[in-house]
Amino acid sequence: MSRIGNKVIEIPAGVKVDIKSDAVDISGPKGVLSIPLFADIQVNVADNVMKVSRTSEDKPVRAKHGLVRSLLKNSVTGITTGFTRNLELQGVGYRAQKKGNTLVMNIGFSHEVILNIPPDVKVECSEPTKINVSGIDKQRVGQMASDIRSQKPPEPYKGKGIRYENEQVKRKAGKAGKK
Numbered sequence: 001m002s003r004i005g006n007k008v009i010e011i012p013a014g015v016k017v018d019i020k021s022d023a024v025d026i027s028g029p030k031g032v033l034s035i036p037l038f039a040d041i042q043v044n045v046a047d048n049v050m051k052v053s054r055t056s057e058d059k060p061v062r063a064k065h066g067l068v069r070s071l072l073k074n075s076v077t078g079i080t081t082g083f084t085r086n087l088e089l090q091g092v093g094y095r096a097q098k099k100g101n102t103l104v105m106n107i108g109f110s111h112e113v114i115l116n117i118p119p120d121v122k123v124e125c126s127e128p129t130k131i132n133v134s135g136i137d138k139q140r141v142g143q144m145a146s147d148i149r150s151q152k153p154p155e156p157y158k159g160k161g162i163r164y165e166n167e168q169v170k171r172k173a174g175k176a177g178k179k
Contacts, residue, residue, distance in 0.1 A: 005065035028079030078136040085145035086165035095128035
């Protein structure tokens with residue numbers, strides 16, 4: 001029994017769902033996303049409600065039931081409202097700026113760190129120490145935010161580095177020193 005897979009997905013106004021044999025195309029005001037379907041997983045649309053069901057009780061099919069439902073729900077949310085991840089740069093002299101389709105960061109190295117921005121993800125630097133990553137695909141937004149953070153994750157002694165907004169970094173005490 002899949003608790004997540006059995007939940008229905010509300011389809012808001014302005015969202016169009018096209019079910020094919022191997023994929024579900026969802027289009028809306030922000031764009032189009034295509035979600036692949038697995039064998040023995042079916043999607044039905046009726047009265048602005050999408051329902052995911054399975055035709056087999058095999059373990060791999062049961063495992064994918066909730067996955068497909070979550071992917072469809074995230075797609076509907078993405079094309080209506082979108083997803084956003086906010087990052088903060090903590091450290092003296094740390095700053096970021098967008099130049100064309102690249103993100104240039106000064107994060108304490110002897111050189112600038114340059115990251116290419118994929119075309120389906122939008123990156124903005126509202127302040128020199130704040131980076132906003134947004135888009136319609138939750139996985140692509142999260143991956144880009146993770147790639148940015150992995151360039152200089154927050155360290156536990158001074159807390160310097162790139163962190164997600166409102167992320168709590170566990171701080172460690174430094175050396176005790178001689179007495």
